[in-house]
Amino acid sequence: MPQLVSIRDLRVAFSGVPVLRGVDINLHKGEALGLVGESGSGKSVTWLAALGLLPRHAKVTGSVRLEGREILGAPATELDHVRGGRIAMIFQDPASALNPVLTIRRQLCEALALHRDLQGNAVKAEARRLLDLVGIPDAGRRLEAYPHEFSGGQVQRIMIAMALAGNPDLLIADEPTTALDATIQAQILELLSTVRREMSMAMVLISHDLGVVAENCDRVAVMYAGRIVEQAPSNQLFADPVHPYAQGLIGALPPLDGPRRRLTAIPGTVPDPAHMPDGCAFAPRCALAAEPCGLAAPSLAPIANDRTVACIRAEASRRALLGIAAE
C-alpha cells in the first residue's frame, strides 16, 4: 500500500519541557490507525504538531511528510490547502467547535467554499448531500437550524459532515465519542466506518478507550509519556500485548463477561514531563524492570511482522504473560 503520511522523530517541547519525545508513524492510504494512551501521553499533540496547530511557543522538530512532501514548518498558504483539504480533524467537544450564532448551512458552505470549487446552488446542494450522508434527517430544512437546536450526537455528525467537506484523504478523530452516551457512541462509530469505506479515506482514531480502538482500527499504537511503546495489528495487540504497559492497560480493563477477576492495576502514576526518569519512562512502574532499564530509553524494535515494541525486557514480558496464561 502506498504511504500517505510519514512522521519521523517528531518532538515537541512546551517552554523547555519535552512532551513528545521522538514519535515515528507510518500511515498507508485508506488505513485506520488507533492511538491509545492515557492523558498527557501525547496522542493529540502528535497530530496538532503535525498540522501546525500548536501555539507559537511550542518547539516542534522532526519531519512530517504527506505523500513525500514535508509539511512541518510549511508556509501558511500550503498548510491551508492541507488542513481541511487533505487532512481533516474532529474533536471531543463538537459543540465548542461550531459557531453558535451561525446556521449550519453558513458553516458547512464556508467549509465547502474554502476547499471545493463550487458555485451558487451547487454549494447548497452539496451541503445538503453531506448532511444526508451523516444521517441528519430532513437535511434540507435542518440546514437553516443553529447548533443549539441539535443534540450532542447530531452535532458530532455535523462536525463529521464539515470534516468531509474538503474530501480529505485522512480524518483525525480525536476522542470523537468520549462526550457521548454509549448508544450514541455506537451510532457515531458506525457512521465513521461507513464514510471511511465509501470515501476510501484513512483515519487516525485517538482514544483512551481500548475497546473503541480495537473494534474500529486495523493497527494500534500505544503511547506512553510522549513515545510510542508498542505498535501492532489490533487483533494481535489485544490478544498478545508485549510491552508491560500495554499488558497493564489491557489487564486494567474489567471484563464484561466470563468470571470476574481482580483488576491488575499498574502501580504509581505517569511521570511528570519536567522530571522524566532516566532510561525507560515506564520503568518506575514496571514489574519487570531490571537495572539496564534505567540506563537508556529503549527504541522501537521489530519483534514480528508489522509489530514493533520499545522494551528491552520484551522477551521476559512475553514469557511472564504466557506463564500467567498457563496457570
Add this chain to the structure above:
Amino acid sequence: MSAPLVEVSTISRSYSMRSGMFGRATAVHAVDGVSLTIARGQTLGLVGESGSGKSTTGRIVLGLEPPDRGEVRFDGKPMAAPGTAAWRAQRARMQMIFQDPLGALDRRLPVATQIREPLDIHGLGTPAERAERVRELLRAVELTPAHGVRYPGALSGGQRQRIVLARALATKPDFLVCDEPVSALDVSIQAQVVNLLADLQAQLGLTLLFISHDLRVVRQISNVVAVMYLGRIVEIGSADDLFARPEHPYTQALVSASPAPGRRSAGRIVLSGDPPNPAARPKGCAFHPRCPRAIARCASEVPALEAVGGNRQVACHLVTGAATRDAA
C-alpha cells in the same frame, strides 16, 4: 437473611423547567416510581445514560434531596427530618463520593485537614484521637502522612480520589453512594481505585450504591445491577447474569454498544434516534420510539417492572408478556 440496609419504595422527583425566559414551566420527571433494596455489605450498581435519573436517585437515597413521593428507609427507619439531631446522626453513617475529586475538595486546605473535617463536625473523639484517625485513614487508602500535608493541586487525580474516599470513610459510615467515582480517571488509575474500593468494602463491610455509565466497572464491583431509562428502572438482576443475558431491549443495546477488545462488532445493535428528552417523555414505554422490537401496545401502555424468574425483573411488554404466556 438480615433486613436490607437501604429500602427505597416508589420514589419520584420532578423539577420544573422553563423553556426560554418567559416560557411556560413544564415538569421534568427526573425519577419516576423507583424502588430498590440494598442488602448489607452488598453493592447495587445503577447504570443508564445521561438524563436517566441515576444521580438524582443517588441524591434522594442519601437524603440530599427529598422525594416528591415515596420513601427511603435506612436501617429499618425512615429518614429523619433534615436539620434534626437524628438526621445528623444518620448522615454520619452514609456518605457520598463524587466524580470530580478536585471539585469535591477545597483547594486552599491541606488534604489531611479536609479528611479531619467530618470528625470535627460530628464531634468524634478527642483532638489526639482525630489526628490518629486521619493517619489511619491515609494508610487505609494507601497514602502516607506526607501526602496529608499537601494541597489538592499537588496530588494526581487518582490520589485526590483516594483523599475523597478517606474523608468519606472518616465517620465510619455503613453506606456509601459513589456517583461516577472513577469516570474521570485514566484506565490504569481507575483499576487502582476500583480495587481499593473493593478491598475497603470487604474489610469494613460497607454497603455501596455505585452509579456509573461504564458497564464494565459496574459489573466488576456490583452484586446486583439496575438499568435506568428516563427516570425508571427497566431491568434489574444479578450483575453477571444481567450482562450475560440481558432481557430488556435497552439493556441488550447497552451491552452490545460496549466495545470489547477481541470481540468483533458483528451483530451489534445500533439504536436509532437520540436519547429522549426528559421534559418530553414519550407515552407508553419511554423506550418505544428507539426500540427495534416495539409493538403497538408499547406506545400506549407503560410496562410495569415484573419478575421473570431468578431474581430478574424486567419492564417490557415483550418480555413479561411472553413469560406470562409461557406460564399459562
